[in-house]
Amino acid sequence: MSFDGAAIQPPAAGTADAANTVAVSHDLLSTWMGFADVQRRTLGVVQSELARTSQHVEDATLDLSTRFRILAEKALEQSQRVADIIAIAGSVTIDDERVPVDHLVVGMQDMISDMVGNIVVLSRHAMSMVYLLDDVQKDVVELEKSIGDIDSINRQTNFLALNATIEASRAGEAGRTFAVVAQEVRHLSSSTAALAERMRSKVTAVVKGVRHGHEILREIANTDMSPQMLAKERVDKTMVSLVEQTNHFQSVLETAATVSADMSATIGRVITGMQFQDLTKQRIEAINDSLAVLCVGLGDLESQIRAQVPPDVGAREPQEWLNTLLGRFTLSEMRGRFVRKLLLEGTALDENGVLDVDASHSDSAGGDIELF
Amino acid sequence: MEYASEQRDREDTIRLRGRLTFNDHAKLRALIGEMKLNKGQRQILDLSSLEFVDSAGIGMLLIAREEIVATDKTLVLRGAVGQVKRVLTVAQIGKLIPIED
Numbered sequence: 001m002s003f004d005g006a007a008i009q010p011p012a013a014g015t016a017d018a019a020n021t022v023a024v025s026h027d028l029l030s031t032w033m034g035f036a037d038v039q040r041r042t043l044g045v046v047q048s049e050l051a052r053t054s055q056h057v058e059d060a061t062l063d064l065s066t067r068f069r070i071l072a073e074k075a076l077e078q079s080q081r082v083a084d085i086i087a088i089a090g091s092v093t094i095d096d097e098r099v100p101v102d103h104l105v106v107g108m109q110d111m112i113s114d115m116v117g118n119i120v121v122l123s124r125h126a127m128s129m130v131y132l133l134d135d136v137q138k139d140v141v142e143l144e145k146s147i148g149d150i151d152s153i154n155r156q157t158n159f160l161a162l163n164a165t166i167e168a169s170r171a172g173e174a175g176r177t178f179a180v181v182a183q184e185v186r187h188l189s190s191s192t193a194a195l196a197e198r199m200r201s202k203v204t205a206v207v208k209g210v211r212h213g214h215e216i217l218r219e220i221a222n223t224d225m226s227p228q229m230l231a232k233e234r235v236d237k238t239m240v241s242l243v244e245q246t247n248h249f250q251s252v253l254e255t256a257a258t259v260s261a262d263m264s265a266t267i268g269r270v271i272t273g274m275q276f277q278d279l280t281k282q283r284i285e286a287i288n289d290s291l292a293v294l295c296v297g298l299g300d301l302e303s304q305i306r307a308q309v310p311p312d313v314g315a316r317e318p319q320e321w322l323n324t325l326l327g328r329f330t331l332s333e334m335r336g337r338f339v340r341k342l343l344l345e346g347t348a349l350d351e352n353g354v355l356d357v358d359a360s361h362s363d364s365a366g367g368d369i370e371l372f
Numbered sequence: 373m374e375y376a377s378e379q380r381d382r383e384d385t386i387r388l389r390g391r392l393t394f395n396d397h398a399k400l401r402a403l404i405g406e407m408k409l410n411k412g413q414r415q416i417l418d419l420s421s422l423e424f425v426d427s428a429g430i431g432m433l434l435i436a437r438e439e440i441v442a443t444d445k446t447l448v449l450r451g452a453v454g455q456v457k458r459v460l461t462v463a464q465i466g467k468l469i470p471i472e473d
Contacts, residue, residue, distance in 0.1 A: 113464070120463045123431030130397060131435070222394040225427035226455075232462045 026313045029305070033315035036302045038322060038342060043295040045341045047288050049334065054284040061277040068274070072267040079260035086253045090246055101246045105239040112232045119225045126221040133214045140207045147203060150196045154189050161185040373422075375403060383414035385450075389421040392456075394428035404436045408443050415440050416472075420451035425459055437469050448472055 091098045099107075164182035168175030322342065329335035373396040374389045386403065407415045417433075425433075433449070440447045450472040452460050460471060 116463055119427055120430055120434070120465075123427040124434040125431075127397065127428055127431035127435055131401060134398070134401075218394070221397075221428045221431070223427075224393070226425065226430070226459050229427065229462045230455075230458055233458065 027316075029309055030313055030316040031318065033302065033306065033309070033313075035318045035321070036298055036305075037315050038318055040295055040298050040302065041342050042325065042338075043291050043298070045338050047291050047295070049337070050284050050288050050291075054281050057277055057280060061274050065271055065274050068267050068271050072264050072271070075260050075264040075267060079257055079264060082253055082257040082260060086250060086257060089250050089253060102243055105243055109236060109239060112235050116229045116232055119229055123221070123225065126217065129217050130214075130221050133210060133217060136210055137207075137214060140203065140210060143203050144200075144207070147196055147200050150192065150199075154192045154196060157192070158186060158189040161189060373399060375399075377406070377410075379410070379412060382412050383416055384410040384412035385416045385418050387418040387421060391424040391426075392422055392429035392432070393424070393426045397428065397432060400432045400436070404439050407436070407440055407445070407447075410445075412445070414446050414448055416448045416450050418450050419456055420453060422452070422456050423454065425456045430459065430463055430465065433465070434468065446470070 088098075090102075091100045092104060093099075094104075161182045164185070165179055168179035168182055171178065326335060326338060326342075329338060373392045375386050376389075377384060377386045379385075384407065386407065392400070417436075437447045448470045449460065449465070452471070460466065465471065
């Protein structure tokens, strides 16, 4: 094959090479070589982008898996805590013994019923005592009246004895014996008066005691305990409400426990689901391997052709194609990497503003090339 | 407390009005005496017009029941409302004295 000027001449007819040769213009070869160069670089960038993406997905997946695992553990702990609360929610500790709230409520209601029963019995006994003392008071009044009667009889007796003594002295000697009897009657009357006085004194003390006791008893019986009895209604309602609330709490907690367990299971499934990353990585590696083979093939072909092309035929940068390609990248960081690989490592420099400030900034940390 | 009696068939109905408290104990004792002498086998205390009863009143009703039962008659409490009904219920008087609505 020979090169002459702008056009490659067709080989002479009749030679062995002639059958396998076609004429290609320098312009077309130049374009192909430029295109092959950019394509090879593009393939290189695509491979590194794929590897980078795969790594990014792997890192993110690992990070997410770790966080989800922590979440699952916390959900499990939460379930356990809720289960602990459920275990004690329906009961209270009394003297180191767990007593179910409903048993407690029944026990307290019984206690209050007993208390009300005692109030009723006490009220009944108090009223019986009041009636008894009412009667005793009436009897005591009768007794005082009787003592008065004794006094009255005694005065009459004394008077009679005095008259008898006078009449006996008038009768002279004949009345002497009668006078002795009359004197004895007067003594008897005097003793009776003393006895009546002692009785009056004791009865007065008894009357005073009974009246005082009666007053105290009236005060006791007059202390109305019906409000305390009616307190049972309030206590009963409170107890019912307490049991209802406890049951409600238990039901809510049981739901919470179920939800926590569901969350834990769901998170477990999410972690399993994240194994998609393994498969993705394998696929990307396979694609990258294919791209590497393509790249090597393209480079090989490029070298063969360059060896057969005269040195003055250079590769032409496929400017329009490059612009179309770079126009696709909206992520400035990724665009920066493409630009460096395609333009700065290649023959062409930026002629169309493909290098921009964003690209240089986003990669300033990792790049040794200072972009403008 | 005021009361009025009415005799019909084999039962006597005594309607109590106002408040039954300790202060009525003498009046209630007199009423118990009347009921013991009444002819009716059933002695009914109509409580529908009774507004209030205190714990002494409950004690007196129990005494009335004992004394009336001792004369082979029955005491019945009828038509209690409001506070009276609540106290009778809480004190479980129904276990000792028949209660009718």
